[in-house]
Amino acid sequence: MKTRPWIGIAAFAVAAMLAIAVAAYCLVDAGPGSAGSKPAQVLCPLDSVEWFNTERPVSWQTLRGRPVLLEVWATWCSVCLKQVPKLNALQRKYADRGLVVIGVTEESAEKAHAYIRRYQMEYVVCTNQKLVGVNALPTVILIDGSGNELLREVGETSTRRLETILSQMPLMSVDNPVRLGAMSGFVSNRPASAKGYDQAALNIEIDHFITRIEAGQADEIERDIKRIMSFYQANLPVGGWQGDSACRLFLMGALFDLLTPMKARNLNAGISLLGDELLDTFDWTEPDWEVRAERARKVGKALRPGNARAINVLSQAERSEAHPLVQYALIESLSQLDKTRPRVIRPPSEWEIAYRKYTDESLKWTTRWFGAAGEYKAFDDYVRDMEARMTTADMEILLSKLMSDYSIHSGMSELDLLVRYFILDQLSTIPYSRTVTKSDRCRMQKWLLSVLKHHEPDWRIRLHLLLTLDQWKYDCLPLPELIYVLDERIRSEDVKYVKAHFESIRMQVASK
Structure with missing residues (x-):
């Protein structure tokens, strides 16, 4: 598939x-x-x-x-x-x-x-x-x-x-x-009108579309695109059914898979039709902010700069949108389509640079033959050790180890950056892969908030830190303190993409 x-x-x-x-x-x-x-x-x-x-x-x-x-x-x-x-x-x-x-x-x-x-x-x-x-x-x-x-x-x-x-x-x-x-233990409330429009059926339709395009069978491209895009409206809320936001989000995320084979074969009519069908979805009220954000991003990727309809549709959506992450996605796409607007560019991340160098080094034949050296070897050794601990170590000991290692690697060397990001990766999976007691959950929430109070120099790690806290939830944290920390981070944040995430979490917390 x-x-x-x-x-x-x-x-x-x-x-x-x-x-x-x-x-x-x-x-x-x-x-x-x-x-x-x-x-x-x-x-x-x-x-x-x-x-x-x-x-x-x-x-x-x-x-x-x-x-x-x-x-x-x-x-x-x-x-x-x-x-x-x-x-x-x-x-x-x-x-x-x-x-x-x-x-x-x-x-x-x-x-x-x-x-x-x-x-x-x-x-x-x-x-x-x-x-x-x-x-x-x-x-x-x-x-x-x-x-x-x-x-x-x-x-x-x-x-x-x-x-x-x-x-x-x-x-x-x-x-x-x-x-x-x-x-x-499960009762489906999907209405009869939505049957045949579930995510599994959508997955099959997308697969068939890509297979036909790659085989040079583009004679029914208009029918195929309209059939795929019909999944959006069919999965919107209706009556007492809340709709299937996962299916709508999957569709928006999969549009790139549709675009790639068409662009490779210069099927401009199909690309234009897909863009028009995507813009048509703005005519319906989309209740899920994640779908709205992904839809806005895909408009910027699917349509060519200067598309007057796209600029008009996104500009109208920007004026009425309240969610910060959707606002950011709209502004980012508008900057790609409307050349009169300043271009929205995310600054380079020191972690991204370090990770790119690490992966490039890992692909060299000398590394494959003799193994990594220096800081990269130290990082490989650390990853192997922690992966072994993740499923076997006592939870209290494991969390203490991760927290201690995060503090030890607080610098800006390539090893420090790689280890900090890796630690947050591991922490973000624990709530879903291990049984966590309330004591451990509260301990981790408080530690993550304490780290969030201090300025993390790398914006990718700052973002990862915030979203890791979101994975562990906030039920043990005093709400006024949490809101104060988020407000301070919003005021000091200079990367708009990260700031939008802080504002989104702030909105989520304040609504509770």
């Missing part, structure tokens, strides 16, 4: 590492794991309340004595979706040996539900489920009746090894928990 997941404006702003293109699997941010390293209950506790294709939640207790095949997947992972037929076949073939295939994802039930239907998954699926020790998708793990890991495969699954083990297991007369179409 050629489309990429749209992660959202905050996640985009804090993304630390460049994605590595790997044909066989999709990298995710989690700690390392190895076959046989963790019992099933630790690897995946199966404590979610949201289940599909089964009438009630499944637990390790109810699965005791029978083989289980876990597949860790995500809606954005094309390889995961490609191997659904293999998993369907395994569930059918080895049901008489007690096999239960469970697709496990950390994504929401609302989002996953569309993909379960669209890709016809015929096995149990668990959503909103935290995992430990999985660092790539898809990961398939075979677990025996005692809860021990027998086999782990990362990337596109070859069923040969799985079937060798499964075929040797005894026949069982046990109940099969699979009930196709059943749901537990």
